[in-house]
Amino acid sequence: MGKCLCFFRAGIHNLKSMKLFILVALFGLGLAQHNSHFRHGRTAIVHLFEWRWADIAAECERFLGPNGFGGVQISPPSEHIVLDHPWRPWYQRYQPIGFKLCSRSGNENELRDMITRCNNVGVNIYVDVVINHMCGSGGGEGTHSSCGSWFSASKRDFPSVPFSKVDFNDNKCRTGSGEIENYGDVNQVRDCRLVGLLDLALEKDYVRGKVADYLNKLVDLGVAGFRVDACKHMWPGDLSAIYGLLKNLNTTWFPGGSKPFIFQEVIDLGGEPITSREYFHLGRVTEFKYGAKLGTVFRKWNGEKLSYTRNWGEGWGFMPNGDALVFVDNHDNQRGHGAGGAAIVTFWDSRLHKMAVSYMLAHPYGVTRVMSSFRWNRHIVNGKDENDWIGPPSHADGSTKSVPINADQTCGDGWVCEHRWRQIKNMVIFRNVVNGQPHSNWWDNQSNQVAFGRGNRGFIVFNNDDWDLDVTLKTGMPGGTYCDIISGQKNESRCTGKQINVGGDGQAHFKISNRDEDPFVAIHADSKL
Numbered sequence: 001m002g003k004c005l006c007f008f009r010a011g012i013h014n015l016k017s018m019k020l021f022i023l024v025a026l027f028g029l030g031l032a033q034h035n036s037h038f039r040h041g042r043t044a045i046v047h048l049f050e051w052r053w054a055d056i057a058a059e060c061e062r063f064l065g066p067n068g069f070g071g072v073q074i075s076p077p078s079e080h081i082v083l084d085h086p087w088r089p090w091y092q093r094y095q096p097i098g099f100k101l102c103s104r105s106g107n108e109n110e111l112r113d114m115i116t117r118c119n120n121v122g123v124n125i126y127v128d129v130v131i132n133h134m135c136g137s138g139g140g141e142g143t144h145s146s147c148g149s150w151f152s153a154s155k156r157d158f159p160s161v162p163f164s165k166v167d168f169n170d171n172k173c174r175t176g177s178g179e180i181e182n183y184g185d186v187n188q189v190r191d192c193r194l195v196g197l198l199d200l201a202l203e204k205d206y207v208r209g210k211v212a213d214y215l216n217k218l219v220d221l222g223v224a225g226f227r228v229d230a231c232k233h234m235w236p237g238d239l240s241a242i243y244g245l246l247k248n249l250n251t252t253w254f255p256g257g258s259k260p261f262i263f264q265e266v267i268d269l270g271g272e273p274i275t276s277r278e279y280f281h282l283g284r285v286t287e288f289k290y291g292a293k294l295g296t297v298f299r300k301w302n303g304e305k306l307s308y309t310r311n312w313g314e315g316w317g318f319m320p321n322g323d324a325l326v327f328v329d330n331h332d333n334q335r336g337h338g339a340g341g342a343a344i345v346t347f348w349d350s351r352l353h354k355m356a357v358s359y360m361l362a363h364p365y366g367v368t369r370v371m372s373s374f375r376w377n378r379h380i381v382n383g384k385d386e387n388d389w390i391g392p393p394s395h396a397d398g399s400t401k402s403v404p405i406n407a408d409q410t411c412g413d414g415w416v417c418e419h420r421w422r423q424i425k426n427m428v429i430f431r432n433v434v435n436g437q438p439h440s441n442w443w444d445n446q447s448n449q450v451a452f453g454r455g456n457r458g459f460i461v462f463n464n465d466d467w468d469l470d471v472t473l474k475t476g477m478p479g480g481t482y483c484d485i486i487s488g489q490k491n492e493s494r495c496t497g498k499q500i501n502v503g504g505d506g507q508a509h510f511k512i513s514n515r516d517e518d519p520f521v522a523i524h525a526d527s528k529l
């Protein structure tokens, strides 16, 4: 909460530059890249982490399209190293060895087929792109790569692009080890190797051109935008030059003149010289404070209470609404990598996870992303998961398993599919139904019971206290009988879960036991009987 003060102070201090910034943002190239290009009033992205292209195509048609999901973030599609020690870790895909569209998730034909089929049911594809670096400096030599292309890490030779010695920052980096040694030194963070990964010389036109060719190929195939990995480690000026080379989106599915949506991974929890703000004019930025704070609030750590979230969003010192890409957890911090530590709420804490994700989806701040994970054998020693490297569910030969759908619509074979959980799926629909409506009718009990609406289109009530909630609240909704979409949903002319009666005055009575399977209730215009 102390964050509010800082935000105000920064605001007053930088009023002039803020004004200039707003002008640039409105009229510059940047603003266009903040637009997600969601179709049919859709509002949420799901990260189908490590899914195969064939499974994503099927998921778009059978589940994501029908349930109003706006888009999918896919794992990096470019050719990557194949690691044996440890065995096929998930992070091998963050070690490219070229830009052929051939990865653990499938080949170029499968990728093209997926993009086409998802687009045809109104679901956008956002590609996770790794352009800061290639594989690790100790990645060896040979054809141990997802397409079998030859490379040599020690010689800095990647002929499938081609990149050679002169295309890397080895001579620009000024540390003895060639590694980032001090995050307080901006030059090191951007010119040296991040955990051994060979750092591309993005100041070179040649390198920028090869990266842009890769992204433009994906644009032509029909993707709607990019999640850009490791942006803290790239100079904003280099990114600006690369984004400036990008084509407009494919007009088979998007209006003419549409720029790719760009959201940039910058981990900024404060305390480092590189800030998210340096990237706002280029596109949206991942707001890592969001999940770290929301997890702390729902866990009731550090004296936090849900009632303190009345001014959630910019009021908590988060980045401007129009620049933010938000999430409760991501593929890094759900396994202790990245940022947020133990506060992050993941599927392992499913009850809290459903609440936190629902809070995010009900709240108007930011473009939202839901995580969809695979299970692994956690082995936590002194607070660190020794198995944080484990890759997706796989066959003995290392190939990724497909995602089987059980009779009850859950997923099998270790795929968690949080996005299919009734509560989360229904809240994705809630967000679409209330799209554009203001945050309204706030109520709290000065503890962990809160409620808020979205104009006259939706209302949600949380009880994260250790006692029951039993109150009558002003909902702002038209009178009638509504189905709670958390304990059940509307099915034809009846509710499968709780039923909420809103009076002609917009008031409704809510009773939520702290021992309910899910201690929260949500209703919206389309859940009315």
Ligand SMILES: *[C@@H]1O[C@H](CO)[C@@H](O)[C@H](O)[C@H]1NC(C)=O
Binding pocket: 116, 220, 221, 222, 250, 251, 252
């Ligand atoms: C756009 O997508 C369509 C359908 O896949 C394809 O035929 C067309 O070539 C693409 N446009 C460009 C400019 O690549």
Ligand SMILES: *[C@@H]1O[C@H](CO)[C@@H](O)[C@H](O)[C@H]1NC(C)=O
Binding pocket: 445, 446, 447, 449, 468, 469, 470, 471
């Ligand atoms: C919280 O809510 C309950 C009823 O919902 C109420 O009895 C209680 O006094 C409220 N305030 C606090 C601080 O717990």
Ligand SMILES: *[C@@H]1O[C@H](CO)[C@@H](O)[C@H](O)[C@H]1NC(C)=O
Binding pocket: 491, 492, 496
């Ligand atoms: C919805 O209702 C129909 C019959 O009216 C029933 O066949 C179907 O199983 C129900 N679906 C759910 C999810 O309850």
